[in-house]
Amino acid sequence: xxxxxxxxxxxxxDPGLQAQLKWAWPDFEVIMxxxxxxxxxxxxxxxxxxVTLDLGLPPDPDGTSEGFAVLDAIMALKPDTKxxxxxxxxxxxxxxxxxxxxxxxxxxxxxxxxxxxxxxRRALQLHQIERExxxxxxxxxxxxxxxxxxxxxxxxxxxxxxxxERVANTNVSVMLLGASGTGKELLARGLHDASDRAGGxxxxxxxxxxxxxxxxxxxxxxxxxxxxxAVKTTEGxxxxxxxxTLFLDEVGDIPLPLQVKLLRFLQxxxxxxxxxxxxxxxxxxxxxxxxxxxxxxxxxxxxxEDLFYRLAEIVVRIPSLxxxxxxxxxxxxxxxxxxxxxxxxxxxxxxxxxxxxxxxWTWPGNVRELENRVKRAVIMTESKLVGAGDLDLAAPDSxxxxxxxxxxxxxxxxxxxxxxxxxxSEGNISSTAKLLGISRPTLYDLLKQYDMQA
Numbered sequence: 001x002x003x004x005x006x007x008x009x010x011x012x013x014d015p016g017l018q019a020q021l022k023w024a025w026p027d028f029e030v031i032m033x034x035x036x037x038x039x040x041x042x043x044x045x046x047x048x049x050x051v052t053l054d055l056g057l058p059p060d061p062d063g064t065s066e067g068f069a070v071l072d073a074i075m076a077l078k079p080d081t082k083x084x085x086x087x088x089x090x091x092x093x094x095x096x097x098x099x100x101x102x103x104x105x106x107x108x109x110x111x112x113x114x115x116x117x118x119x120x121r122r123a124l125q126l127h128q129i130e131r132e133x134x135x136x137x138x139x140x141x142x143x144x145x146x147x148x149x150x151x152x153x154x155x156x157x158x159x160x161x162x163x164x165e166r167v168a169n170t171n172v173s174v175m176l177l178g179a180s181g182t183g184k185e186l187l188a189r190g191l192h193d194a195s196d197r198a199g200g201x202x203x204x205x206x207x208x209x210x211x212x213x214x215x216x217x218x219x220x221x222x223x224x225x226x227x228x229x230a231v232k233t234t235e236g237x238x239x240x241x242x243x244x245t246l247f248l249d250e251v252g253d254i255p256l257p258l259q260v261k262l263l264r265f266l267q268x269x270x271x272x273x274x275x276x277x278x279x280x281x282x283x284x285x286x287x288x289x290x291x292x293x294x295x296x297x298x299x300x301x302x303x304x305e306d307l308f309y310r311l312a313e314i315v316v317r318i319p320s321l322x323x324x325x326x327x328x329x330x331x332x333x334x335x336x337x338x339x340x341x342x343x344x345x346x347x348x349x350x351x352x353x354x355x356x357x358x359x360x361w362t363w364p365g366n367v368r369e370l371e372n373r374v375k376r377a378v379i380m381t382e383s384k385l386v387g388a389g390d391l392d393l394a395a396p397d398s399x400x401x402x403x404x405x406x407x408x409x410x411x412x413x414x415x416x417x418x419x420x421x422x423x424x425s426e427g428n429i430s431s432t433a434k435l436l437g438i439s440r441p442t443l444y445d446l447l448k449q450y451d452m453q454a
Contacts, residue, residue, distance in 0.1 A: 226275025
């Protein structure tokens with residue numbers, strides 16, 4: 001059946017060549033167009049995977065203006081289409097211009113049907129691969145998830161995740177160091193889920209959010225009558241996490257007297273509830289986090305050095321969101337999809353100025369700030385596309401600051417810009433190349449040169 005065949009649009013005004021090409025592709029559903037209006041109509045109605053385009057179309061059959069107008073329209077309407085342009089002898093400049101505008105390849109006239117057939121089939125194969133990649137990306141960014149939960153495409157964050165995976169099945173204590181909002185609890189949960197303790201409880205406590213006089217009871221529990229208001233015996237968080245993982249967030253806020261008791265637990269793996277002298281053995285793994293400089297606190301006498309080394313058998317430093325090139329846009333799209341589904345289904349995506357603002361903002365509040373801005377924007381916007389104003393961000397100035405450095409700075413800049421573009425176009429090579437203002441072959445060369453994955 002013709003519906004099962006891939007669609008090929010041939011844009012050619014020569015009736016004889018039209019007939020020759022139509023019968024050369026029995027394994028395609030061939031659609032013909034002889035001018036710009038016919039080509040655009042066919043593109044809209046048939047959505048062909050591949051287009052062969054003669055640049056010399058009426059009313060400019062001896063020039064290229066009309067052909068380039070068709071190419072521009074195709075790239076604007078359906079940028080994943082593979083366009084192969086016809087180039088006469090001596091028209092190499094036109095072919096190169098077409099590639100820069102987004103064409104997939106070119107062929108020389110007079111037409112060699114066999115050679116053109118190879119180009120067309122290669123273009124179709126690439127189109128199918130890119131379509132499969134988009135379908136995979138549409139399944140919730142699974143390819144960009146690490147530790148089962150965290151979305152990232154940044155090498156810096158992938159390295160963090162791989163470190164956590166390597167230590168997950170050991171019993172070493174792990175300390176996560178990073179600014180507020182970088183996802184420390186999410187990483188701690190990922191460590192727990194990747195460990196052989198995944199069947200046990202994951203218990204989290206923010207040591208900075210609990211008054212000092214209550215923190216000991218929260219951690220170690222208390223016996224009935226141990227103090228005023230202790231009407232029953234209560235397990236502490238360490239006991240509740242037995243067989244699992246206890247996450248101590250903001251561990252630098254634990255007062256010195258309680259640090260001694262926590263150190264004893266880490267050394268002997270036993271606890272005593274408040275109001276009891278009975279030692280209770282507890283098998284709980286400790287993962288902790290802080291944004292404070294614990295080494296400076298040790299020098300100041302505010303944190304015990306021996307406790308630090310017990311808690312920090314493995315130290316993992318978490319990069320800020322600003323250091324994770326491409327991740328702000330990737331995460332923003334994931335947040336938007338979730339919040340739009342829950343709160344405002346009319347919202348379909350981000351406007352270009354919003355994506356540019358997301359890429360350029362420094363995100364001092366890290367992922368938490370990004371999530372809050374996107375959530376607020378989805379709720380408040382009256383448009384289908386969230387704009388920079390909805391995010392309360394200014395659209396960036398197109399004249400960015402110049403980076404004055406040598407070859408390494410150029411490579412670093414190239415990598416960051418390519419990752420931003422890949423994230424914004426969800427891995428679509430055609431769209432990425434168009435965003436970057438380069439041809440597809442040039443993008444492939446850069447990806448290979450910098451050992452990057454699309």
